[in-house]
Amino acid sequence: MKQTVLIAGLGLIGGSLALNIKDTEGITLLGFDTNQTTLEYAKMNKMVDDVYDEFKEAVVQADICIFAAPVSVTVDLIHQLNQLSFDKHIIMTDVGSVKGPIMEAATQIESDNIAFIGGHPMAGSHKRGVQAAKKHLFENAIYVLSPTGSSSNQDLDVLQALLAPTNCKFLILEPEEHDEMTSVISHFPHLIASSLVHQAKNWQKTHPYIPKLAAGGFRDITRIASSNPLMWRDIFFQNRSKMSRLLGDWIEEMKELKTLIDTSEKTQIQEYLEQARDYRDGLDSRKQGALLSYYDIYVDIFDQPGALLKVIELLAKHDISINNIEILEIREGITGVLRLSFQNKNDQELSQAILTKNQYDTVIEE
Ligand SMILES: NC(=O)C1=CN([C@@H]2O[C@H](COP(=O)(O)OP(=O)(O)OC[C@H]3O[C@@H](n4cnc5c(N)ncnc54)[C@H](O)[C@@H]3O)[C@@H](O)[C@H]2O)C=CC1
Numbered sequence: 446m447k448q449t450v451l452i453a454g455l456g457l458i459g460g461s462l463a464l465n466i467k468d469t470e471g472i473t474l475l476g477f478d479t480n481q482t483t484l485e486y487a488k489m490n491k492m493v494d495d496v497y498d499e500f501k502e503a504v505v506q507a508d509i510c511i512f513a514a515p516v517s518v519t520v521d522l523i524h525q526l527n528q529l530s531f532d533k534h535i536i537m538t539d540v541g542s543v544k545g546p547i548m549e550a551a552t553q554i555e556s557d558n559i560a561f562i563g564g565h566p567m568a569g570s571h572k573r574g575v576q577a578a579k580k581h582l583f584e585n586a587i588y589v590l591s592p593t594g595s596s597s598n599q600d601l602d603v604l605q606a607l608l609a610p611t612n613c614k615f616l617i618l619e620p621e622e623h624d625e626m627t628s629v630i631s632h633f634p635h636l637i638a639s640s641l642v643h644q645a646k647n648w649q650k651t652h653p654y655i656p657k658l659a660a661g662g663f664r665d666i667t668r669i670a671s672s673n674p675l676m677w678r679d680i681f682f683q684n685r686s687k688m689s690r691l692l693g694d695w696i697e698e699m700k701e702l703k704t705l706i707d708t709s710e711k712t713q714i715q716e717y718l719e720q721a722r723d724y725r726d727g728l729d730s731r732k733q734g735a736l737l738s739y740y741d742i743y744v745d746i747f748d749q750p751g752a753l754l755k756v757i758e759l760l761a762k763h764d765i766s767i768n769n770i771e772i773l774e775i776r777e778g779i780t781g782v783l784r785l786s787f788q789n790k791n792d793q794e795l796s797q798a799i800l801t802k803n804q805y806d807t808v809i810e811e
């Protein structure tokens with residue numbers, strides 16, 4: 446079937462979706478963005494068939510439109526739809542990290558020809574822009590969909606079929622429960638990560654060597670503080686009431702912890718740490734779902750040039766594809782452990798056997 450698909454906002458997420466959709470048979474893929482360099486890049490790299498810098502001109506041609514701009518921009522674009530007339534059925538969706546304001550804007554759409562389904566791929570990166578787009582970004586990730594009264598089951602099927610090449614896992618959620626859950630598990634942690642970085646920066650005035658002491662733990666917990674500030678500012682304010690509530694709860698909890706520390710309540714502090722560890726370890730279980738979507742192997746490697754390449758070559762020789770590679774440093778610049786992530790248990794076990802045979806120490810965490 447021939448379909449014209451428009452992606453409005455060709456950044457990290459829009460560009461990554463384009464890389465998944467572009468080669469589907471029968472699809473003409475259009476891209477709209479206000480950034481000319483982005484449009485030129487997308488066209489030059491054949492990520493889309495055609496580019497537009499005028500939303501209205503592009504959207505009237507589409508059978509499916511995916512809004513992939515910042516949440517506040519998507520809200521504005523949805524409001525513009527009422528200035529246009531749509532003479533054929535069009536499925537519209539978005540990728541915004543906050544659903545409430547987008548779904549609210551969608552309720553104001555006047556055309557009966559528009560079927561709106563909210564969307565949010567729960568995968569991303571701290572990078573931004575079309576140059577950071579990756580085809581495999583959504584592999585195994587949860588992709589939340591929120592159908593509305595304007596969309597039918599058939600619309601939902603069509604959208605899921607379009608997104609199938611991403612290899613994501615669909616989850617249907619109400620916008621309100623989505624926003625509450627993502628505020629806890631995604632949005633609020635970003636604020637805390639930034640706050641920890643600010644605290645270290647302030648203490649650096651007293652102890653200039655602080656950055657040299659920053660060990661793996663600090664790096665792990667603050668990784669997301671390197672994310673796109675414009676996007677996160679938008680997310681915080683679009684999900685403002687939930688963020689404010691969590692901040693209030695957090696402040697109260699920190700006050701209680703301060704009292705426990707000040708009064709040397711060692712048992713209660715230990716229980717607090719134990720409960721957190723047990724819950725966190727439980728989240729890592731594949732049975733629980735989202736946090737760990739890959740089959741991992743930890744490989745000890747020494748700090749020698751080419752160590753990484755040797756491991757990759759070894760697995761490539763056996764046609765095993767690695768989903769993700771992360772070097773976990775013991776100290777800054779000193780390689781310690783390699784985390785290799787695989788798509789399935791078979792690849793994981795085969796890789797472990799090959800690496801063990803080649804004298805590598807490996808661990809699979811159950
Ligand atoms: N970055 C991430 O990890 C994730 C982001 N999201 C959501 O995806 C959406 C896009 O985020 P990213 O791709 O990361 O951001 P990005 O900054 O990489 O891309 C945004 C794109 O929108 C374009 N844009 C800005 N204003 C525009 C306008 N008025 N009209 C048309 N295009 C405009 C920009 O030029 C840019 O190409 C956001 O709503 C975000 O909440 C969802 C999941 C993960």
Ligand SMILES: O=C(O)C(=O)Cc1ccc(O)cc1
Nearest residue numbers: 542566567568569570571669
């Ligand atoms: O880098 C990370 O861990 C993220 O937090 C990615 C992410 C960012 C925004 C989203 O709405 C969903 C996922």
